[in-house]
Amino acid sequence: MTSVYDNERLxxxxxxxxxxxxxxxxESARLESxxxxxxxxGCGAGVSTAALVPWxxxxxxxxxxxxxxxxxxxxxxxxxxxxGTAEALPFGAASFGLxxxxxxxxxxxxxxxxxxxxxxxxxxxxFLLYDFAKGRHxxxxxxxxxxxxxxxxxxxxxxxxRPLTVAELPLAGTGLRLLDCADVEVPVPMTFDGYLxxxxxxxxxxxxxxxxxxxxxxxxxxxxxxxxxxxxxxDVVVVFRGYLATLVPADDxxx
Numbered sequence: 359m360t361s362v363y364d365n366e367r368l369x370x371x372x373x374x375x376x377x378x379x380x381x382x383x384x385e386s387a388r389l390e391s392x393x394x395x396x397x398x399x400g401c402g403a404g405v406s407t408a409a410l411v412p413w414x415x416x417x418x419x420x421x422x423x424x425x426x427x428x429x430x431x432x433x434x435x436x437x438x439x440x441x442g443t444a445e446a447l448p449f450g451a452a453s454f455g456l457x458x459x460x461x462x463x464x465x466x467x468x469x470x471x472x473x474x475x476x477x478x479x480x481x482x483x484x485f486l487l488y489d490f491a492k493g494r495h496x497x498x499x500x501x502x503x504x505x506x507x508x509x510x511x512x513x514x515x516x517x518x519x520r521p522l523t524v525a526e527l528p529l530a531g532t533g534l535r536l537l538d539c540a541d542v543e544v545p546v547p548m549t550f551d552g553y554l555x556x557x558x559x560x561x562x563x564x565x566x567x568x569x570x571x572x573x574x575x576x577x578x579x580x581x582x583x584x585x586x587x588x589x590x591x592x593d594v595v596v597v598f599r600g601y602l603a604t605l606v607p608a609d610d611x612x613x
Contacts, residue, residue, distance in 0.1 A: 364424075365564050365565075367568075370403075370559070371559020373428075373429035376403075376559070379600075382544045383460075383602055384410065392415055393454070394455055395415070396413055396416070396454060396456040397447075397456070402462075403428075403433055404434045414455070416438070419434070445466060447474045451478065454478050454479060457485045458488070460489060477533070483606070483607065485605040486603070486604060486605075487524070487604075487605060492506070496595055509557060513565075513572075524539045535605065537606050548593060549593050550593075553594065554578075554581055563581075
């Protein structure tokens, strides 16, 4: 089955036009000294992998859709990337002191994916599971949320993503346990041009162009014209809301 992420336009948008939310969330985790190796599961274009670089001496990203890795060398030149799935990670046992998954397990068969995380994690390792919603809210204007609702009607997106509730994770028998989970909010000041590039890189826009329902030029012009009022007073602080869950091996004794 062809993935909606098998899309050159989407790969470029995810690589170059996403705000630095991953880095800010990882900073909030207050990780200790860098580990030897870190793994980013479902790394997409590699932005979440690049955010891991300060926290490990070697960083590896694994992604099931090869097209999403087109710009990996530009995004995270020091990282290594492999095509693979969360349910069958191509690594040996106890290979990583830090594992992350940013919204990627929402596409997987959770029990085997979680068991694979436990298998490749060292006995003292940490698994950071996190995700965040689209940038549709601002603390300074309601106009952004109103605009985004109209945007999603014009460019509906379907990516196979399924909701995930951390408290309901099927952890029994996987070898993992939940240590902590916290809500996160990442405020990012964005310019008109920066936010325009961000939304034009969304799945709904890429899908509409790929289907022939719209052209890149028409999509850009509509977004540019309708966003102008939202940004009429200058830059807008966009808030990305999400969660950060910390999981560890089930028998490690940490509290």
